[in-house]
Amino acid sequence: MSQATRGAFLVLAAGLVWSLAGVLVRAMEGAGSWQIVFYRSLWLAVTILAVLVWRHQGQTLAVIRRIGWAGWVGGASLGVGFCGYVFAMTHTTIANAQFLLAVSPFMVSLIAWAVIGERVAAVTWLAMIGALLGVAVMVIDARGEGRMFGNAMALVAVAGFSVFTVTLRVGRLGDMTPSLGVAGLVAAGIGGVMIDDFAISARDHALCMMLGSVQIGFGMLLFTLGSRLIPAGPLALLGLIEIVVGPLMVWLVFDEVPSSGTLVGGAIVIAAIVAQSAHGIRRGFAPAT
Numbered sequence: 001m002s003q004a005t006r007g008a009f010l011v012l013a014a015g016l017v018w019s020l021a022g023v024l025v026r027a028m029e030g031a032g033s034w035q036i037v038f039y040r041s042l043w044l045a046v047t048i049l050a051v052l053v054w055r056h057q058g059q060t061l062a063v064i065r066r067i068g069w070a071g072w073v074g075g076a077s078l079g080v081g082f083c084g085y086v087f088a089m090t091h092t093t094i095a096n097a098q099f100l101l102a103v104s105p106f107m108v109s110l111i112a113w114a115v116i117g118e119r120v121a122a123v124t125w126l127a128m129i130g131a132l133l134g135v136a137v138m139v140i141d142a143r144g145e146g147r148m149f150g151n152a153m154a155l156v157a158v159a160g161f162s163v164f165t166v167t168l169r170v171g172r173l174g175d176m177t178p179s180l181g182v183a184g185l186v187a188a189g190i191g192g193v194m195i196d197d198f199a200i201s202a203r204d205h206a207l208c209m210m211l212g213s214v215q216i217g218f219g220m221l222l223f224t225l226g227s228r229l230i231p232a233g234p235l236a237l238l239g240l241i242e243i244v245v246g247p248l249m250v251w252l253v254f255d256e257v258p259s260s261g262t263l264v265g266g267a268i269v270i271a272a273i274v275a276q277s278a279h280g281i282r283r284g285f286a287p288a289t
Helices: 003-018 021-026 033-065 068-091 094-101 104-116 122-143 148-171 177-194 202-227 232-238 241-254 260-283
Strands: none
Touching: 003 202, 003 241, 021 068, 021 094, 021 202, 021 241, 033 068, 033 177, 033 202, 068 094, 068 148, 068 177, 094 122, 094 148, 094 241, 094 260, 104 122, 104 148, 104 260, 122 148, 122 260, 148 177, 177 202, 241 260
């Protein structure tokens, strides 16, 4: 098996693991949004710490210190994004949340262009306009169905993920693992302050553990390994499996049918990502996202 093929399988596996988020959240029997944020993030932080200790042993603290201000700022931003992510999942349809989250690469390009002067290709600008049109369709549709808060939280998540990515570029961080731990601690801290009751059922606690340790932690490990073996263009296309499979699984398991506006807007967003990524592949280099 070639490196590219192995990398593709790893990234596809990461997307499948990430796509479990909607099913796991919908399977909760009583946990509230802040409770999910707290326990999910706490388990993520524990998992990341265990990975760091296993990989670096006596050098763990040195590796954490090495992330610098960019790693801490990026981790804090991602922690806020984690909060938005959970509230998006619990206050709108999974399809709506996933399709909105898919615009993250375009916001990364926009922030990187504004903050660090990173060049944005013409095709990326066109793709951004297309993605914005898709978002507008979903937002307009949500106004009529009372899902505006969930949509707003999805965009908070997009902003947090995007700032995280840009800070990694600024800090030239090769290993994002410690920053993920920071994100888990920040989100758990916010959830711990906002939570009304820490008591949840054993079932919900197990689901939160799976969300933190498996869905994020193991998924990120697979993605990191795979992303080193394939170019960014195919990487972006393979990453689409999460936003396609996630809503489909919730549809099949919980009969949660997306609205027509969500499907139309999501299709426009996906088309924008595919067009930009395909352009990058044809040109032989990664797209500017």
